[in-house]
Amino acid sequence: MADTLTITDNRTGKQYQVPIEHGAIRAMDLRQIRTSPDDFGLMTYDPAFQNTASCVSRITYIDGDKGVLLYRGYPIEQLAERSTFLETAYLILFGELPTAPELTAWTNEITLHTMLHENIKKLMEGFQYDAHPMGIFLSTVGALSTIYPDAKRIQDEDVRRLQVLRLIAKVPSIAAYAYRHSIGRPYVYPDNDLSFTGNFLNMLFKMTELKYRPHPILERALDVLFILHADHEQNCSTSAMRGIGSSQADPYSSLAGAAAALYGPLHGGANEAVLRMLKEIGSVQHVPAFIKKVKGGDGRLMGFGHRVYKSYDPRARIIKQTADLVFSVTGRNPLLDIALELERIALEDEYFVSRKLYPNVDFYSGLIYQAMGFPLDMFPVLFAIPRTSGWLAQWDEMLRDNEQKIARPRQIYSGAAPRDYVPSEQRKPR
Ligand code: ACO
16 A cells, blocks of 8 residues: 555545655645635745755765765765765766766766856946955856846757756866956966866966966866865755756856855855855964854854754865865965864764754855865855766756656745735824
C-alpha cells in the first residue's frame, strides 16, 4: 500500500487520504479540504520556505545533519581534491563528468567566449569611481541581455546552451573589469593561453608585464574555492534564479536577480561581513566580549550558522586546508588568529552548540581572498562567478520540468477590511 497521510478535519468531521511521496505531501492535495463548496480550501503557511520543496532536482544533494554535499552524486571532498572548476561546472550542468575529448571541447568553447563586447566596457565606465563591484557586476550581467536578444528564446535548447557558455565565460571578465574600474586601473583583456582561474587572476592583477603568470598554488586555491561555491541547491539566490526564470525572462535578467539575492549579508555577502567583523573585534583578547555581545542578541557571529547545515559545513573544512596552502605563499593573514579563537570558543559554548551553529563556507573564505590581495568589496563577486554554473543548471532544469509554472506563492491577508476612499482634505490626522 502506498504511503498516505490521513487528515481529519475537526471542522467538518471529514477524513482525507493524502499521498506521501519522497517524504512530502503535495500542498495542492490540501486544497480539497474545505468547509463548504465556496471555501478556497486549505493552504500551507511557510514564511521563508523553511519546510517547502519547490522542485524535484537531480543536481545537488545536501544532508545538513551529517555535513554531506554531493554534486550529481560526487562528494564535494573528491571534487575539490581531484577536479577543476570547469570540469565541475560541466558535471553540474550536464549531469556527468566529461570524457577527455568532451572536457577539451568544453574548455575551448568557454575560452572562446571570454571577451566582452566593447559597449559593455563603456557601460561599466559610467559607474561611479568607487561603485561597489557587486553592484557593477549584477547591473552588467543584466545589461548583457540587451547585447544578446536571441537569449529570449529560452525554449530552444541550442540557444540556451549558447547563453550558458557565454555567461560562464564572461562572468570572470565582468568581475575583473568591475574590480579594475573600482581601483581606476585599465581593463585587461582575457589571455586564452591561461586556465579559467589563471586568466581571471591575469585580468585582475596584470600590470605592465608582457605575460602574466599566475602563482600555481594561488591559481589552484581559487579553482578549489570555485568548485566549493559552484552550487548549493535551493538557496536564496538559486530560488531567485528559478523564480525569475519561471516567468520566461532571459537568463541574463534572471541571473542579475540571482546575483542581487547573493549580494545580501545573510547570503553571499557574509564573507565580506566576516572580515569586517574580525577587523571590528581587532584582537584575540576581545573575542570573549564579542561572543557575549552576540549571545545577548546584539548582532550575529557572521560566517556561523546555516539554514541547512546543522553540523560542520563540509566546505568550511576544505577551505580551512586551502587557507594553509595560500598562507604558505602570501604569509599568514593576521585576522586568522581571531577567527580561530572565535571558532574555538563558539564550538564549546552552549548558545552555539544548542542551536547547532557551526562555521559555514564563508567563515574562512574571506581570509583567503584577503590574503590573495582581493579587497572586501570583491568577495560577493568571487562567489557569483562559480555560482553562475549552479544558477544556470538549476534554471535549465526548471525549464525542462513539466510540473513547473510561473512561481507564485499565496498569502494570508491580514490587512484592512473593504473601506471607502476618503478625499485628502477629509482625512483625519493619524
Ligand atoms: N550568530 C548568532 N546567533 C545565530 C546565528 C549567528 N550567526 N545564526 C543563527 N543564530 C541564532 C538565531 O538568533 C536564532 O536564535 P533563537 O532561536 O534564540 O532566536 C537561532 O540561532 C536560529 O536562527 P535562524 O535565524 O532562525 O536560522 P536561519 O536558518 O533562518 O538562518 C542564517 C540561517 C541566515 C545563515 C543564519 O545562521 C545567519 O544569519 N548566519 C550569519 C550570516 C552568514 O554567515 N550567512 C552565510 C550563510 S552561508 C551562505 O549563504 C553561503
